[in-house]
Amino acid sequence: MSLRVAGPCLAILLAAALAFANSLDNGFHFDDEHSLVENPHVRSLGNVPAFFVDPQLFSRNPGSQMYRPLVLVSYALNYRAGGYAVQGYHLVNIGLHALAACLLWGLLGALGLSGGSALAGGLLFVVHPLAAEPVNYISSRSESLAAVFVLGALLLHLRAPGRWSPAALACVAGGLLSKESAAVAPALLLACDWAFRPAGLRVGRHAPYWGFLGLYLLLTGRLAAEALYEAPVREWAAQLCTQAKALVYYLRLLVLPHPLSAEHPFAVSSSPFEGAVLASLLLLAVLGWVWWRSLGRQGLFWLAWVGLALLPTLVVPLNLLVAERRLYLPLAGALGFVLWLLGRQPLAGRGLLGAAWAGLLLLTLQRNQVWADEGTLWADARDKGPQLVRPHLRLGVVYRQRGELGMAEAAYRRALELDPHNAPAHNNLGNLWRDQGRLAEAEREYLLALETLPRYPEALINLAALYTRQGRPALALELYGRALEVSGERPELYANLALAQAALGRWAEAEASLRRAASLRPEAGVYFGLGDAVERQGRIEEALALYQEALRLDPQYAKPYYHLGLLYEGQGRRQEAAEAYTSFLRWWREDPKVAAEVRRRLEGLKGP
Secondary structure, eight states: OOOHHHHHHHHHHHHHHHHHHHHHHHTOOOOIIIITTTTTGGGGGGGHHHHHHHHHGGSSSSSSSOOHHHHHHHHHHHHHHHTTTTTHHHHHHHHHHHHHHHHHHHHHHHOOOOHHHHHHHHHHHHHHHGHHHHHGGGGHHHHHHHHHHHHHHHHHHHHSSSSHHHHHHHHHHHHTTTTTGGGHHHHHHEEEHHHHOOOGGGHHHHHHHHHHHHHHHHHHHHHIIIIIIISSSSSSHHHHHHHHHHHHHHHHHHHHHOSOOSSSSOOOOOOSSSSSHHHHHHHHHHHHHHHHOOOOHHHHHHHHHHHHHHHHHHHHSSSOOGGGGGGGHHHHHHHHHHHHHHTSSSHHHHHHHHHHHHHHHHHHHHHHHHHHHHHHHHHHHHHHTOOOOOHHEEEEEEEHHOHHHHHHHHHHHHHHHHHHTHHHHHHHHHHHHHHTTHHHHHHHHHHHHHHHOTTHHHHHHHHHHHHHHHTTTHHHHHHHHHHHHHHHOOOOHHHHHHHHHTTTTHHHHHHHHHHHHHHSOOOOHHHHHHHHHHHHHTTTHHHHHHHHHHHHHHHHHHHHHHHHHHHHHHTTOOOHHHHHHHHHHHHOOSOOHHHHHHHHHHHHHHHH
16 A cells, blocks of 8 residues: 555544544444344354345344345454454444545545545544444444445446446445445446546446346345335325425535434424425525536536435435434535535635534534433433433433433333323333332233234233233233244243243243243343253253353352252252352342241251
C-alpha cells in the first residue's frame, strides 16, 4: 500500500478510534436479543452454510426471518472469537465503519474531488453522529456491512472503464447478502455512469448487476411479498403518506443531526390531504424543480444517491416509522453533494469543514454515552418523545430488573395510558404482579394481553408458568403447546414446559424438554432440573453426573449439593455426603427449615 493511500486511511482509522473509543463497553440492545444473544444458530460455525439457505436462522423468533447470511456469518465469527463479550462486537462494528469511510474517501477521489476534499469526506463520515446508531447498535451492523459492499462496488466499477467488473459484481452480491437495502446498488452504478461517464453508458455493461439483482429478488421473493402485500405492517396509502413526511424529516436530519433518538416522535399519516403531508409534498416538488434546473448531472447524482438509498425503506412498510440507521448510506451521498458544492469555493470551505468536523465529533461522543445501556438509551428516547409507548415499556423492563418496582409500575401504566390495548404493556405488568405474589392480578393482565394478541408468545409462556405455579399444570401444557407453535426455540420455554410436565409426573417428557433447553442454553438450573428428572426415573449415576455438571457451571448453586448429599448418603458414601451438605449450607439463602433438616442429616453422618 502506497503512502498516498496509507496516510488518509490511517487518518480515518484514528478518527474512528477517537470518535468511538467510549463505546466499547456499551451493551446489547433490543433486537440484539432475538437475533444474536438468544439466537442459538450463531453459536456454531457449522451453521454457516445453512445461513445462506434458511432465512429463519436470522432469529430465534418464528416470523422474524430475514435473508442476511453475511451478517450471521460475522456474528458466528464474533462468537467463536469471544463468546458474548460485547467489546469484540463493537470492535467489528467500528472497523466496518472505518472501512466504509475509507472507501468513501477513495470513491470521492475517483469521482473528481480533490485529495483534500475527498479526505474531508471520509473524516466527516467517520465521526458523524448519524453513524452512532449503526456503530453502537450491534444489529445495525447490517447497515455498515451493506454500505461497505455498495461503496466497494461503485469504486471497482469506476476502475473498470468500458466493461463490467466481476469484482464490482461480487460486491453487489455481498451487499445483497448483508441487507435488502443494497438492492439500490445497480441503480447507483447506472446513475454514476450517467453523471460522470455519459459517453460510455451502455446497457450491456450494467446487465450483470441487474441480472444478479433479479436472481436475488427471485430467491427472496417470498419475504418481499409478505412485507409488501401479504402481511404489510400498514396499508400502502398510509405508508406512502407517512414516508413523504419522513423524506423531509430525513433531509432535515442530514443537514442538522439533532436531536437524535432511538425512536423519533413521528406519527402515521393516512391521507395525502393532511397538512403535514401536503406541505412535505410541496416542499419536495419545489426542491426537485430547483435542483433539476440549477444543478448539472454530477450535482443531481449526489442527490439521487440520497433518494435511491432511502427508497427501500420509503416503499416497504416497516414497524419503525423513521430510524437514524437508515441514513447511513444516504449520508455518504449527502456529504458528496456538500463537498461537490464546496469544490467550487475550496478556500471558503476549509474553515467550515474543520469546525463541522469538531462539532460532529462532540455530538458523536455524547451520543455514544446515550447508547451505554438500555436504561440510558430509553430514558433519552422517553425524554425526547414522552408520547411514545415503546420507551416507557423498555424503561419498565429496566426498572424491574433493577428492583425499582414502583418506577416499573409507573412506566407500564403510562404506556397503557398512551395505548390501553398494548399487549406487551399488559404482559409486563402481569410479570410485575407475579413477582409480588399478586397472582390473580397477573393472570388478568396476561389474559388482557392475549385478547389483543392471541398468538403473543411471551404472554402465553408467562400465563402457562403462572398456571403451573397455581397447581393447574394441565392448563399450562395447553398454553405451552400454543406457544411452541409461535415462539421458536427458547430455552426458557422448554424449561418451564418441563415444570408442568413434572407436576403431572411425566418425568420422561420433562427430561426431553430439559435436554432441549440445555442444548439451546446450557445453564446450571437446567442441568439441575434434568438431574432431578433422571433421578425420578431411577438413573442414579446419570443424575449424579448431571448435578455435578450444574455445579461446574455454577459452584455457588445450593440445590444440587442437597440432592448430591441425599444420593451419596443413600449409597453409603458418608464423607462425600457430608461435603455436599456442608457446601449446601454454605450457599443456601432460602427456607431456613430446609437448612435445619440438612444440619440434622449432617449431624447424623457424624454418628457411629
